[in-house]
Amino acid sequence: MSSYYFTIIGTKDAPIYELEFSSFKLSSHQIPGKSQFPPNIKEILPFITHSSLDLIEESQWSNNQYNLGKIDSFYGISINAFITQGNIKFVICYDNNSANSKYDESSIKQFFVEVNDLYVKVLMNPFYSVNDAITSPDFDLKVKLLARKYL
Amino acid sequence: MDRYNYISPGRVKVLVVPINGCDEQQFQCYYKQVSSCNEVRLLDITPMTELKHFNPQTSPNGRIIYEYDMVVPDNESIFLHDFEPFRKTFIVIGLGKYNDKSLDQYQQMNNDLKKEFPSTIIQNCVFFDTPIEKVEEFNPKTDHSMKSCLFLNESISLESLICDVSRNFLFHLDDYVSSYSNITLRSPVSITDSQLLSKTISKAQKRLSSGSSLKVSFNSNNQLSPAELKGNTQVRHNGRQSKLLASFYLLSGKYVEAMNNFADALLYLKKSEDYMWLGSALEGMGVAIVLMNYTGISYQLPNAILASVLHLSKSKIRDMSIDNTVNKRLSNDNLSTNGRLSYNGNGSKILSPRTSSSSGVSFNLPIGAAPDLNGIAVPELVKQLQDKSNTYFQLSANDFENTVPDLVYIESILRYLHFMIHVFKNGSNINNNFFETLVKNSPPTPDTITNPWYNKNNILNELDKIFSLQLIDLNLIDQCRIYSRLSLIYNDLNMFRKKAFMLRTLIVAILPQLSNQPNESSDSIVTQITNTFDISTIKSIIIDLFNIYQINKQPELKSDDSYENTSSNWNSMQLSLIKLSIKVFENLKDHETLASIFCLSLTRYLHCLPIDDEYKIREKMIGTVRDFGTKIPYPDPYLLRGFKLINNKAQDELIPFSEFQGTEIGEATPLQTPNPANPSFVFDPFNKPTPKSIEKDKLIIKNEIYQLRVLLQNPYSFEIEVNDIDIVSNSKTQVIRSGVRNMFHNVNKSQSKVSLNNPKLRSEKPSSPLVNDFQSNQLIIPPKSIETFIVPFKPLVPGNLIIEGCKIKIGACEERFFPIISEEYNEKLIKLKDYQKFENPKLGDGFEIQDPLQTIVDNLRDNKVLHRVDCTTMELNVLDPQPTLSLLNLSATNGWLMLLEGEKHEFSIDLINQSNQPINYLSFSFWDSTIQNLTKKLSNSSIGVNINAFEMYELEWYLYKYKTFKILNKQEINEKYKPIKANGEIEIKYEITGKKNMTDSKMILEYGNKLNDLTKCFVKNIEIPLKVTVVPSIEMVNLDIMPLFLSSLNGLIKSQSNANLTNLKEFIDNLDQNISDYCLILLDMRNSWKETLQVDIEFDKFQVKESIKANTVSRFLIPMKRVSVKDHDFTKIIPSIRNKQFIKDYSITESEDMEMRQSFWLRNLILDKVQGHWKFHEREGIIDFRNIRLNTKMVNYIIYPKIKILHEIWNEEDEMIKRTGSQFLLKTGEFYSFKTIITNFDSKPLDGVIRHLPFPIIDNNINNSILKEQSMDKKIVINGVLQSKLPQTIHPNESVDINLSFVILENGEFEWGSLLDVLEDDNSYKITAREPVYIVASA
Known part of the structure; x- marks a missing residue:
């Protein structure tokens, strides 16, 4: 059972949305959706995400896909990223202990694509401006639903 | 040094140590010299043919490369020396100064070195600055044997010495290596278990x-x-x-x-x-x-x-060969570019796999090439x-x-x-x-x-391999080296976030060791760390991290930053970094920096700090200040939120002299004076000259105490204590510290509440002399609130005083200046991306590294808040001392007076000038409680409540003309008390009149010290209140006016004989004029007082005195001479005492208006003449007749008509018959002539018809009109007609007599009236004779 840390990062390197969750699949005795990161990892997750921005910016110019795939890893934490047309970065960190990483890659991609849809909807809100934190509970709920669906 | 240089396996490690009492500075100098020659060509080394392996002669082009180090090698990696010999430190060189010792002694030093470092294979000592002769002596040029002690002189190059060392090294190395020939070499087994590698490597x-x-x-x-x-x-x-x-x-x-x-x-x-x-x-x-x-x-x-x-494979080698690469670079065909791509792909592992590339290129190769x-x-x-x-x-x-041990692998x-x-x-x-x-x-x-x-990806992939190993299990010093190396690599790759991450990891790794620093002797690792990183390095690393993680935003300075800081920033990450840095600096005991970090977190990260952390930081801050005396600026730059001067004493209000005079004159300056500079007549409201008035609120007097209301905020979850407060202004002021207090006295409540929660916080305060002042009333701002404090102060210098803010000392923080914050600038929403902002600042070489810790402290100390908020100042005008007049004594008991209405009462006040300034200007004014009511009524009239001009005048009269107060000793004041000397006294005598409905009154004295320069003079006022109770005394309850005839008093005189009537009768009797020139005023006066009052009423020369008993009404009869229209103009408009503009009242008709004017002026006439007084023992007062109202009937009685009709009766002998009483006594059967004299007083000629109306006065009992009519003809015989046109037009001031003769036939009483129908062009009216003629006929 993997745990995930998902962040949307604005153009000024500041996160505008953060979510920590775990896979809803195979959850046996733990609270479903509650991330299982050990505390010491949990603490450095933002740092990992932040440092992976370097790699995202590196690969965004050598890649014409929105989904950048797995771009970094740190001690067993893998980082996948997605970049929107507006240079907003979606970054997901997960502990890579599931056996079928191929499957993971594609579902993360699906997850990114759908979150992008949600993000565009948020962006279209006239009261929202770029790089503002996304505080909409509706957005939060929908992202969680997507997480449940794909991850 | 570049420990992880690729060629470091080819370098020889040399330990350099000081010997022979060499001090640090000298040693560093020597070390620098030595380390500059780190390469020795084998060519330069004396050949040693006896050596088995390392005779330099055999490979003259080779070089020995040295790596100098001052750090004693650790023993941790000793197990690796057999596997990787370059790790071993082979040579130790002692550096020292030559100081005239014998060669043996120097030799001994070398031996000591040998004992000290037994693991090294050679030891050499180098002595600098040896005199040349000694060099010759100790190291003769001819001696080519190996020397352990080397002597250096300017004439000998260091290189040659190092060559000597190298020779020694090669010689001994040969021995050393030979010893290995018989040893079975084993793989190194790490002291620390490297089993982990096997796990991670499988991954x-x-x-x-x-x-x-x-x-x-x-x-x-x-x-x-x-x-x-x-x-x-x-x-x-x-x-x-x-x-x-x-x-x-x-x-x-x-x-x-x-x-x-x-x-x-x-x-x-x-x-x-x-x-x-x-x-x-x-x-x-x-x-x-x-x-x-x-x-x-x-x-x-x-x-x-x-x-x-x-x-x-051969093909692959061919593919990689330089020629081929060059060819590929030159050629443009598809195949070769494809090849090159795949060739890159070998490293990148992302592009096409190798197999395809090799197969693709293999066609290109000539078959059979070696x-x-x-x-x-x-x-x-x-x-x-x-x-x-x-x-x-x-x-x-x-x-x-x-x-393989992890370390070997990683270092590789x-x-x-x-x-x-x-x-x-x-x-x-x-x-x-x-x-x-x-x-x-x-x-x-x-x-x-x-x-x-190589491209970046290759490098990053290689880097990733390191992260597959558990670095944390390595020994600390190696971890440090690896992390710093990694961050250096990221730096080279321009990946600053990665670099920051590495540095953070590095700091986390060394953190636990930092605390052990003081007892360094015990722990060699820590010593090494301190050698590797000194405090300033760590500080600069952390500052670097702060910059990269955007902790360098300055929300207290820029609203942009503040917007970003609160809306979306990586606060959790930043906070975790801040916490880390706090721990680091705590361990390093760098309190200065620590203080800055506390400030930074409390200023910039308060919005996301948990309450616990807030308390912790506060405690740490206090601890830092207390234990180490560190200066910390108070972290909230917006402490001072408001500032106001309290005008607590109304009588102290100062009015500029110029302004005061203007109001006194009471004439409004013309609204628009034609401005000579601006000849246009168009009124420009924006061009209106602003009146140069001095704001009265802002006038304060030197050396007097004023109070400021100061609003202080506390955004924190803990309470803060204000230890000192001082006003910062352009001129000198003095704060009365003992008087500073909380505006609302809820201090104790909050104090007890908070201290219960957090008992520790209260006890921790540094004691300073200032605290003592404040101890009596501690100034506490409760958590998350704004408190108001009263700060009394004294301006010390006259002139303009601009208060810019306050110097405030909060708790343990250093005292500093706070500006007055009035408003925050609002960040406008930017929906579009700002292109310039969008570009991330690259933290490259040219990037100017700001120290966020320094900026926060600087910003706080210098109050750089102007881009975020608007600050104000408070401007006050400090005046020279002004005189002060105060009441000493008021003769009315307790300031209360009971007066009867209209009563005059005298009293006096004593005042004292309590200042050292003389008073040369004094002006009096009064106020009483009726004024308010009257003004209200008057102002109501202007907003639509209809009051006619008459009533308006009446109200105005009461307002302006009725003098309640009168100063009796004006002359004396003028002479004796000009000026009122400093500390002098003055007595003012007053007379007060009991005005109806008055309850309260004030005597207002305005005074000042008038100097030549009026702009600097001010007027103060003092109000002396006087409570008054006015009790009703004599009131006029009713008024009537009757025509006065001879007959009028007949009946009355007989029945009653009081003083009034007697007077009246006397008056009439003495009258030498026609009685019809008079009318009679009937006044009903009531005594509402409980005692009998003596009333005295005068009218012209007529005077009546009478006592009226309590609660009774008495009627006064007063004769009044009738008024002729000719003598007075009753058509004048009713004036306005206020000089109000005349407004025509359209709600009444022209004639009504005329009537009103007439009655107004008539009343005025009466009021001028009538005077009333009352007396009761020593009390006396006036009677108010102003409630006289005249109706039309009364007016007609008073005024002579325009046309006067008089009747006379003449007998046959042409004698005019006089009246007996009011009647004519005539005989029946005799001829009489009824003469009607019509006089025209009007300005127009008169024409009309006169009608006579004789009729008998019949007893009321007989009510038979027919009988009356019938009998009339039979009673009086008229010779002529009763109705006739006037014989001629009567011109103004002319009269006409009309005679009508008659004979009365029957006895009886008759009344003969006459009626004149005036015929004019546009209107006609009737006039009756005023006095009817009563005839009593008898035989």
């Missing part, structure tokens, strides 16, 4: 198998059987021996030998599948190749061995070697005994990374310079051309 294998193009097959059964192992032992031993020897050759600069030995080793080790040593040998081979290129030694690679070890590795470019060759080496290291994990990768980055940065051209800079690790020249061998 890495997966990755390799999936992502790498190397296609290494991992057979599960590649472990050899025990029998095979035995057979292999000898081969393995040979291989290891060769490898070790090669490593030594590498150190000694004999690179060709090294290469050859490595080749042998490869052969053996490959055969014996000794992967760990094989990997190391491959790496050594790479180093040897690079060094040979560096030294320019020509070499021939062992092609066959390398090709087999590297699994390189594989020649010499044709391959060095970077490519090194890459192949290194990739293989890594693979073998990883494979070694399968062999339990011979697993790091060295390789050094090479990669060097190629990445300036590898476009592989030439001598390339190798030179690689070996010397000099900063590469910026190179924009991409190299064909």
Whole structure:
């Protein structure tokens, strides 16, 4: 059972949305959706995400896909990223202990694509401006639903 | 030093130590000199043919490269020395100053050195600044034996000395190496368990198998059987021996030998599948190749061995060869570009896999060409070697005994990374310079051309391998080295976030050790850390981190930053970094920096700090200040939220003299005076000159105490205490500290509440002399609130006083200035991206690193808040001392008076000038409680409540003309009390009149010290209140006016005879005029007082005195001479006392208006004449007649008509019959003539018809009109007609007599009236004779 840390990062390197969750699949005795990161990892997750921005910016110019795939890893934490047309970065960190990483890659991609849809909807809100934190509970709920669906 | 240089396996480690009492500065100087010559050519070393291995003569081009170090080597890696000899420190050199000792003594020092460092193979001492003769003596040139003590002089170059050392080194190394020949070499076993590698490597294998193009097959059964192992032992031993020897050759600069030995080793080790040593040998081979290129030694690679070890096919070698690469660069055809792509792909492992590339290119190769590795470019060759080496290291994990230690593996990768980055940065051209800079690790020249061998991804992939290992299990110093190396690599790759992450990890790693720092003797690791990182380095690293993690935002300064800081920032991350840095600096005991971090977190991160942390930081802050006396600025820059002067004493209000005079005159200045400068008549409201009035609120007097209301905020969850407060202004002021207090006295409540929650907080306060002042009333601002404080102060210098803010000392923080914050600027929403902002600032070399810790402290200290908020100042005008007048004595008891209405009462006040200034200006005014009511009524009239002009005048009269107060001793005041001297007294005598409805009154005195310069003079006022109760006394309750005839009083006089009537009768009797020129005023006066009052009413010359008993009404009859229209103009408009503009009242008709005017003026006439007084013992007062109202009937009685009709009766003898009483007594049957005299007083000629109306006065009992009519003709015989036209037009002031003769036939009483019908063009009216004629006829 993997745990995930998902962040949307604005153009000024500041996160505008953060979510920590775990896979809803195979959850046996733990609270479903509650991330299982050990505390010491949990603490450095933002740092990992932040440092992976370097790699995202590196690969965004050598890649014409929105989904950048797995771009970094740190001690067993893998980082996948997605970049929107507006240079907003979606970054997901997960502990890579599931056996079928191929499957993971594609579902993360699906997850990114759908979150992008949600993000565009948020962006279209006239009261929202770029790089503002996304505080909409509706957005939060929908992202969680997507997480449940794909991850 | 560049510990992880690629060629470091080819460097000899030298320990340099001070000897012979060398001080630090000197040693550093020597060290610098020595370390500058770190290369010795073997050519320069005296040949030693006796040496088995290391005779420098055999390879003159080789070099020994030294790596100098001042740090004593740790023993942790000693187990690796047999495996990687370069780790061993071979040489120790003592550096010292020559100081005239004997050679033996110097020799002894060398021996000591030997004892001290037994693990080194040679020890040498170098003595600087030796006199030349001593050098000759100790080290004669002729002596070519090996010397352990070397003496240096300016004439001898240091290089030659180092050559001597090198000679020693080679000599001893030869011995040392020989000792290895009989030893069975074992793989190093780490003291710390390296089992972890096997776990992690298995993971890495997966990755390799999936992502790498190397296609290494991992057979599960590649472990050899025990029998095979035995057979292999000898081969393995040979291989290891060769490898070790090669490593030594590498150190000694004999690179060709090294290469050859490595080749042998490869052969053996490959055969014996000794992967760990094989990997190391491959790496050594790479180093040897690079060094040979560096030294320019020509070499021939062992092609066959390398090709087999590297699994390189001929075709692939051909593909990689330089010629081919160059060809590919030149050619443009598809195939070759494809080839080149895939060639890059070898490293990147992302693009096309190797197999396809090799197959694709193989068509290009001429069949049967010999594989020649010499044709391959060095970077490519090194890459192949290194990739293989890594693979073998990883494979070694399968062999339990011979697993490569983590450290070896990681360092190998790091060295390789050094090479990669060097190629990445300036590898476009592989030439001598390339190798030179690689070996010397000099900063590469910026190179924009991409190299064909490595791109960023290759490097990052290589880096990733390190993260597959658990660095945390390595010993600390190695961790530190690795992390700093990694961050350096990221720095080289321009990946600053990654670098920051590494640095953070580094700091986390060293954090636990930092606290142990003080007792360094115990722990050698810590000593080394402190050597490696001193405090300032760590500080600069943390500041670097702050900048990268955007903790350098300045929300207190810029609203942009504040918007970003609160809306979306990585606060959790930043806070975690801040916490980390707090721990670091706590351990380092850098309280200055710590203080800045506290400020930073409380100023910038309050919005996301948990309450617990807020408290913790506060406690730490207090602790820092208390224990170390660190100065901390108070972290909230917006402490001072408001500022107001309290005008507490109304009578102290100062009015500028100029202004005061204007109001006194009471004449409004004309609204628009034609401005000569601006001849246009158009009124421009914006051009209106602003009146140069001084704001009265802002006038304060020097040396007097005023109170300021100061609003202070506390945004924190803990309470804060204000320890001192001072006003900052442009001129001197003095704050009365003992008077500073909380505006609302809820201090105690909150105090007890908070201190319960947090008892610790209260006790921790530094005691300073200022605190004592404040202890009586502690100024506490409760958590998250704004408190108001009263700050009394005294201005000390007259003039303009601008208060800019306050100097406030909060708790333990240092006292500093706070501006007055009035408003926050609002950030406008930006929906569009700002292009310039969008570009991330690259933290490159040119980036100006700000110290966020310094900026926060500077911002707070200097109050750089102007971009975020608007600040105000308070301007006050300080005046010179002004006189003060105060009441000493008021003769009315308790300031209360009971007056009867209209009563006059005298009293006096005593005042004293309590200042040192004389008063030369004094003005009086009064106020009473009726004024308010009257003004209200008057102002109501202007907003629509209809009051006619008459009533208006009446109200105005009461308002302006009725003098309640009167000053009796005006003359005396003028003479005696001008000026009122300093501390002098003045008595003012007043007379007060009891005004109806008055309850309250005030005497207002305005005074000042009038100087020549009026702009600097001010007027103060003092109000002396006087409570008044007015009790009703004599009131006029009713008024009537009657015409006065002779007959009027007849009946009355007989029945009553009071004083009034007697007076009246007397008056009438003495009258020498016609009584009809008078009318009678009837006044009903009521005494509402409880005692009998003596009333005295005068009218013209007529006077009545009468006593009226309590609560009774008495009627007064007063004769009044009638008024002729000719004498007075009753058509004047009713004036306005206020000088109000005349407004025509359209709600009444013209004639009504005229009537009103007439009655108004008549009333005025009456009021002028009537005067009333009352008296009761010593009390006396006036009677108010102003409630006289005249109706039309009364007016008519008073005014002579325009046309006067008089009747006279004449007898036959032409005698006028006089009246008897009011009647004419006539005889029946006699002829009389009824003469009607009509006089025209009007201005117009009169024409009309006169009608006579005689009729008998019949008893009311007989009510028979028919009888009356019938009898009339029979009673009086008229000779003529009763109705006749006037014989002529009566011109103004003319009269006409009309005679009518009659005979009365019957006895009886008759009334004869007459009526004149005036005929005019437009209207006609009737006039009756005023006095009817009563006739009594008898026989």
